[in-house]
Amino acid sequence: MKEQLSKNFITNTYNKLNQKDVTNAYQKLYSDFKNEKLQIIFSTLHNNIITCFDRMNERLPVTKSNKNYYWADESRILKSSIETSFKLQKELENSEYAFNIDDYYKKIFEQCLKFLKTSKGSEIPTEMEVITIYTEIPIFTALTNITTPNTNQSYTLHLISSGSYGNVYRYYDEFYQCYFALKRLKRDTNEKEFKRFEKEFEMMKKINNPYILKVYSFNENNKEYIMEYADTTLEKYIDANNQKITKQERINLGSQILKGISILWEMDILHRDISFKNILLKQYDKIFPVVKISDFGLIKEVESDLTSENTEIKGSLNEISRLQKIGFQNYGHCDEIYALSRVLYFVAKGKKNIDNAKCDFLNKGTDKNIENRYKSLEELRKDFISFVESIYHKKTP
Known part of the structure; x- marks a missing residue:
């Protein structure tokens, strides 16, 4: 329209x-x-x-x-x-x-x-x-073109996705002979949203890890930055391949996701927006897809006032009822465990709806009593692997 x-x-x-x-x-x-x-x-x-x-x-x-x-x-x-x-x-x-x-x-x-x-x-x-x-x-x-400063080449942008604050485009760089992605804020965004966008880039820039999407350069005038291009989202990949994904691939994908989040936790960073769409995948020949965690717009630095102004509750997989009571600014590790458990259940079963789900690690990770939730990512990883293995054990004649 x-x-x-x-x-x-x-x-x-x-x-x-x-x-x-x-x-x-x-x-x-x-x-x-x-x-x-x-x-x-x-x-x-x-x-x-x-x-x-x-x-x-x-x-x-x-x-x-x-x-x-x-x-x-x-x-x-x-x-x-x-x-x-x-x-x-x-x-x-x-x-x-x-x-x-x-x-x-x-x-x-x-x-x-x-x-x-x-x-x-x-x-x-x-x-x-x-x-x-x-x-x-x-x-x-x-604005559907980008000119790279070092080569002075102009490339056509192709829209990949559109959100409430910005758009993500893909383009092929003739000089580097590969695809890049460009994230651009919409023109009607306010100064607060721009500052959050800028912080997102700065935080991703300082993290050097294979499971975190890499960013390259920031253009303040156009309110955009260039980043690594990933082939698909976790959601699209599993929706398209759920019937043929092997046990080992499910375990591999889930373990990569947890490894990426553990890197953030070690840096005292909470993502706060873990979802099926924000976990991207890069595909290669003869190996499992590589996880790339993206969208750091809602991150919170533990013991920091970085997110004090962003108190509106967001995040599609977050436990909204709990966060409405405590405030989004008080989001903690137990809340990240909640969203992660939902993502890992999707990796294991290909199902997004968790109502009446018979899954021990999901039930524990999303327990209404936060004291009963996982205290470590390693504990969650072990139970996730056990659940995946049990699924395939049942399938074996």
Whole structure:
């Protein structure tokens, strides 16, 4: 539906263009955009904007004390073009047609909107400086592309998943000859969410472990970071292969998950968002998939106030009723055990619903009395392995 609405808005904007102004003179600068009408819109806006800026440069005040006026027609065209640019950006955000406006031009746009009038011309402020005219540089750049700084190569992004705060994309890097993933915050996120996003990257960056997803570089301007690409999620993998996964593979996957969490615990970190979707898998030839724990947006450093501002209860597998009573900021190891037990039951049986489940380690790990839950990951691991072995023992004739 979002894509249809975006296309509809592009068509409506295209139809509203003054046909005598429509031009493809700068269309080549916008070839990264797959929608031809959007290319023409950007080409036309680009032409209108730089033509008006060129005329404005001729009318700039000669001294700081005198004033000069900008013609009515140019004022009207420039104001309309800038407003259309901002409206397009807002309407197309979080779609496959999302784009950025060049930082330099964006500042000038905002400055111009303060003095441009739709009639009788506009008084140019005395502090207005000469504007650089972009004839070979795009004013609008696709957010579905990424340019790597060391190679100056631009690559097309393909959406993998979308959450409430951000999107994850995949792209193939021609220089490194492999896939990478890019996580980008949505444009309407607030400063608090950005800080959490930044902390997520910083925490993952300092953990060097094969069971934790690796991150590489952070782009503050675009609110995004590049990370290791994983082939699938634990959820998708088990849903697709549950009937053919062997006993040894289930034990291997569960043990990897526990090993990854144990590394975090040794660093006094609680993940707080363990789920079927946040555990990723990287697939290789002739070995079992390798677990990659991801999504560190809700992490808590034990004995730290890092998460004091993030008290809203989140996490799809968490025990919500208990956390509502004690507060999400008081999430502890016993709460992580609860979510882990549910994940391990899914690994063992391929089932997400735990109602009436006949599983000793699940019952202990999710016991309403937290004093009865596992006190160590090793104890949980042993009982998980015993349960998996018992399943396959029953299957043996």
